[in-house]
Amino acid sequence: MTGINLRGIDKRYGSVDVINNFELQVDPGEFLVFLGPSGCGKSTLMRMIAGLEEVSAGEIHVAGRDVTHLAPGARDIAMVFQHYALYPHMTVYDNMAFGLRNVGVPRDEIDRRVQEAARMLELVQLLERKPVEMSGGQRQRVAIGRAVVKEPLAFLFDEPLSNLDAALRGRTRIELARLHQRLKTTMIFVTHDQVEAMTLATRIVVMNAGRIEQLGRPMEIYHRPATRFVAGFIGSPAMNFLDVDRIEAPNGFVAVRLPDGTTVQTSVPAAGLPTQSKLTLGVRPEALSIGAAEESDVLVGNAEVVERLGDQTFAHIALRNGELVIVQAGADSTISVGDLVGVRLDHSAVHLFDQSGIAYHAQARSVA
Known part of the structure; x- marks a missing residue:
């Protein structure tokens, strides 16, 4: 297990400050949720942790290692996006195995990881199907499985449920909670949906205009909001x-x-x-x-x-x-x-x- 430490993070686009002097310690094994309205900076923070956005100032540490200027693939972090981005011509098995093959993981080890992730996510019966033959919820589970097989130090989820209908969102939310309980790996989840935040999070970071409005446990924030913004x-x-x-x-x-x-x-x-x-x-x-x-x-x-x-x-x-x-x-x-x-x-x-x-x-x- 590993923690993630954000130290004095700034993000500027030209003369516009999006994030300013952002400080946060994500504890090892916790499920932290960035919650806030569109445009508050939560996805930008996620992308900086993943290495998909450069920081303007500050440092990002994962497991005590400074990864601020490392390439995304060198950070040992797996990210699940809002859009599944599965390869349509590949089976579920091959979608999950593709990244491991590219980095030279032995065939037996690839099979072990894919089979284990498939059992965990109830995908065993779907391994020979292609994405077009599956529902939206099943495709999202494949996208999650593709991240799980990497056995990363931490998982990042960028609004992964937003494209699902209400019933599928509820079921997939429970699957994510179970996944965290099984893996006990550090997870960061971005959403604007307070139900997702309240039901999944160990702690919630309520964000507003690029800053932390309140950080705390779900029911603590609910019963004792720090500001009118949080209360509303x-x-x-x-x-x-x-x-x-x-x-x-x-x-x-x-x-x-x-x-x-x-x-x-x-x-x-x-x-x-x-x-x-x-x-x-x-x-x-x-x-x-x-x-x-x-x-x-x-x-x-x-x-x-x-x-x-x-x-x-x-x-x-x-x-x-x-x-x-x-x-x-x-x-x-x-x-x-x-x-x-x-x-x-x-x-x-x-x-x-x-x-x-x-x-x-x-x-x-x-x-x-």
């Missing part, structure tokens, strides 16, 4: 945000007032919070619940949209001031479009964000 990017449906005014609270916790005059008492400690009066209240849909509209301690609004997803229901509630919040209701909720309802908040699960987007949390939560 992680979670489906996204966190609800409401502009509020801070008001005095004698109990050591912050109270806020919504534009319609409703006061909300939070469990966010006042100590350490900036004195600015304008804040943003953040609350996830599952921290809201629907109650009777006449209760005095709730927000009041009308249901505009109701999404019934089988195991859960999401209600989009338009509050009296015109703002919209999404509430996770019970799977068997009877709420209908047009209903007047009350919305209660779990005060221990709300977040506050200052004008610069920094987050302040109600309390530490136990995360796994």
Whole structure:
């Protein structure tokens, strides 16, 4: 097993800075995910690690060895791309064996590696087929197998599931998780899909504009986002945000007032919070619940949209001031479009964000 260390990495295209002084230690054997919107620099970082892009400054170390200026083939890293790029005239076996033959690996060793990878990826019955005779998911497994047979120090995955339909993405995601458990090799995975990140990662690097917005375990990032950007990017449906005014609270916790005059008492400690009066209240849909509209301690609004997803229901509630919040209701909720309802908040699960987007949390939560 091996780790990867990025030290002061810069990437410039002409006068445009894409990555600036990027520092990251990828631990041996971990499954690290770069997560962020298009254009945030995650694929550029991946390509620099692979040697497909030159760094403008900084160093890349793999297993303690400086590989910054080595050719891609000399880094002992295997990369799986978004597009399968299989040889159409070759069988699955030959696609997986081709790279090994080119570097002179003995025939018996090639066969051992291909057969082992085929068993691991459930491709044994497909070894004599050509790519045109297989589904998209099977082709992607072949592309992964072609990387596995190299027995590299680390794997790089650049959005490998984005061309698959929803069902295949789910199945292939599980196969990748199992592959990591079997190989216990360092893996870096690039995606803009938070479900892939949350379900695969040992740690997630949330990226924004070429920098790390937050680095942490999946549930840590979910429950305690460092910034409003992270809070809005992680979670489906996204966190609800409401502009509020801070008001005095004698109990050591912050109270806020919504534009319609409703006061909300939070469990966010006042100590350490900036004195600015304008804040943003953040609350996830599952921290809201629907109650009777006449209760005095709730927000009041009308249901505009109701999404019934089988195991859960999401209600989009338009509050009296015109703002919209999404509430996770019970799977068997009877709420209908047009209903007047009350919305209660779990005060221990709300977040506050200052004008610069920094987050302040109600309390530490136990995360796994």
